[in-house]
Amino acid sequence: MGYSIKLPTEDRTLETYTLKGSPAAFSGTGGFSSRTAYSAAHVVVDPLSSSHPVLGGEIDWERTLHYRRHLYSLGFGVAEAMDTAQRGMGLSWESAQELIKQSSIEAKRVGGLIASGAGTDHLDLSVEHSLDDIIRAYSEQCEFVESQDSGIILMASRALARTAKRPEDYGHVYGQILGQTTKPVILHWLGPMFDPALQGYWGEADYDRAMDVCLEMIHQNEAKVDGIKISLLDKDKEIKMRRLLPESVRMYTGDDFNYPELIAGDEQGYSHALLGIFDAIAPAASHALKALDRNDLETYNRVLEPTIALSRHIFETPTYAYKTGIVFMAYLNGHQSHFKMIGGAEGTRSIQHLTKLFKLMDEANLIEDPELAVTRMNRVLQLAGIEQEVLT
Numbered sequence: 001m002g003y004s005i006k007l008p009t010e011d012r013t014l015e016t017y018t019l020k021g022s023p024a025a026f027s028g029t030g031g032f033s034s035r036t037a038y039s040a041a042h043v044v045v046d047p048l049s050s051s052h053p054v055l056g057g058e059i060d061w062e063r064t065l066h067y068r069r070h071l072y073s074l075g076f077g078v079a080e081a082m083d084t085a086q087r088g089m090g091l092s093w094e095s096a097q098e099l100i101k102q103s104s105i106e107a108k109r110v111g112g113l114i115a116s117g118a119g120t121d122h123l124d125l126s127v128e129h130s131l132d133d134i135i136r137a138y139s140e141q142c143e144f145v146e147s148q149d150s151g152i153i154l155m156a157s158r159a160l161a162r163t164a165k166r167p168e169d170y171g172h173v174y175g176q177i178l179g180q181t182t183k184p185v186i187l188h189w190l191g192p193m194f195d196p197a198l199q200g201y202w203g204e205a206d207y208d209r210a211m212d213v214c215l216e217m218i219h220q221n222e223a224k225v226d227g228i229k230i231s232l233l234d235k236d237k238e239i240k241m242r243r244l245l246p247e248s249v250r251m252y253t254g255d256d257f258n259y260p261e262l263i264a265g266d267e268q269g270y271s272h273a274l275l276g277i278f279d280a281i282a283p284a285a286s287h288a289l290k291a292l293d294r295n296d297l298e299t300y301n302r303v304l305e306p307t308i309a310l311s312r313h314i315f316e317t318p319t320y321a322y323k324t325g326i327v328f329m330a331y332l333n334g335h336q337s338h339f340k341m342i343g344g345a346e347g348t349r350s351i352q353h354l355t356k357l358f359k360l361m362d363e364a365n366l367i368e369d370p371e372l373a374v375t376r377m378n379r380v381l382q383l384a385g386i387e388q389e390v391l392t
Helices: 061-073 093-110 131-147 158-163 167-178 207-220 235-244 259-264 282-293 297-314 319-332 342-348 351-363 370-383
Strands: 004-008 014-018 037-040 077-080 114-118 151-154 185-190 225-231 250-253 272-275
Touching: 004 351, 004 370, 037 282, 061 077, 061 093, 077 093, 093 114, 093 131, 114 131, 131 151, 131 158, 131 167, 151 167, 158 167, 167 207, 185 207, 207 225, 207 235, 225 235, 235 250, 235 259, 250 259, 250 272, 259 272, 259 282, 259 297, 282 297, 297 319, 297 351, 319 342, 319 351, 319 370, 351 370
Parallel strands: 037 077, 037 272, 077 114, 114 151, 151 185, 185 225, 225 250
Antiparallel strands: 004 014
C-alpha cells in the first residue's frame, strides 16, 4: 500500500506526497569489523515531567536506554553524553553523570562498546578560571567516566578556549590530563559551527596552525591517545590530519557531510567513525559497513549516497540545531512516543525544514513504518496549523 500525505511547499500551498521508499531495505541486526564506529546518541526527554523544559527537563530512562540497545544491536558503539545528547546545550553535568552510569551498565549487560564525554561543562563560565581550575575540572569528569568502566572522549572545553592565551596552554592542560588517565582516550576537536564558543581552539585562528598544535600534543602523548574525532565539516582537513597522525592513533571522522568517502578511505588510509548522524541513519549505516567488510563498495556507496543529502540537511546552518532533526526521525520511526526535547529544542527547526527531512528520510529508505510515520508527520503538521486527513 502506498501511503500519501499533504505537505506544505515553499510557496505556502499543499502538495500530495506519496511515499516510495522501501521500509524493509535494511532489516536485520549484527555487527561489522573493518571499521570501529560509534554513534553519538540522543536522549529521550520525559514528556510528563513537571520539571520546566527551559531548565532542562528530565530524561525518560527506559526509552533512552532502549535506543542505545537498538544501536548496539546494529553493531555500533555508543558515544555517550556528547553534543548529540545536548551536552552543554540543556544536558547538565549532573544529568550527564547519571546518563553515563546507566548507559555503562547497559553496555556491560549487552557487551557493547561505550565511550563517554568528559569535559569542563560544570564550571561556571560567568567567572574567570585558571588553567589549574580547568585541569581539576577535566580530572573530576575523567575520574567519574573511568569509574563507570567507560572509555573517555575528552571533549573540547569552552572554559579552556576562553582562558588559554597561547597554544602552549592547550599543550599544558591536555598533557596534564592525559598523564592522569589510565587508558588511552579519544580526543575531540569540535569546530565553531557546532559550538561558537570554541572559535580559535588550540590557540590559533588558522586551522592549519591549530592542527600543528594539536598534532604536536598527540605525538607527545601518543601512548595515551586512542584516536581523535574532528568535526570541522571539511574532508580535506581531516584527510591531511589523518595522514600526519602517529600510526597507532586512529582518526574518527566527525564529518557529517562527507562520512562515506572518509570511512571508505583511499590508498593512504581511512577514518573510523564517531558521528551524530549515525543515530539517525543507523540501519543504513550498519548495512553499508557490513558491505564494506566484504569489500562491496558498490553496495556501500549505493546505500549511503542518499543519506548524504539527508545529513547535510539535518546539519545545515545553524549546525548546532541538528539534534532536532535526529529526535524528529526517532519520533517518526517509533523509537519514542513524542517529539519533545531537553530545553524545548524541538522548536529550533521550521516546519519547512521538517517537511523536507521527511521526504529525504523516504528517499533514503529510512522510514521504518510508513503508516506510523505518516500519522506522526500529520500530527506535527497539525501543530503548525496545517489541518488535513491522512490519505491512503
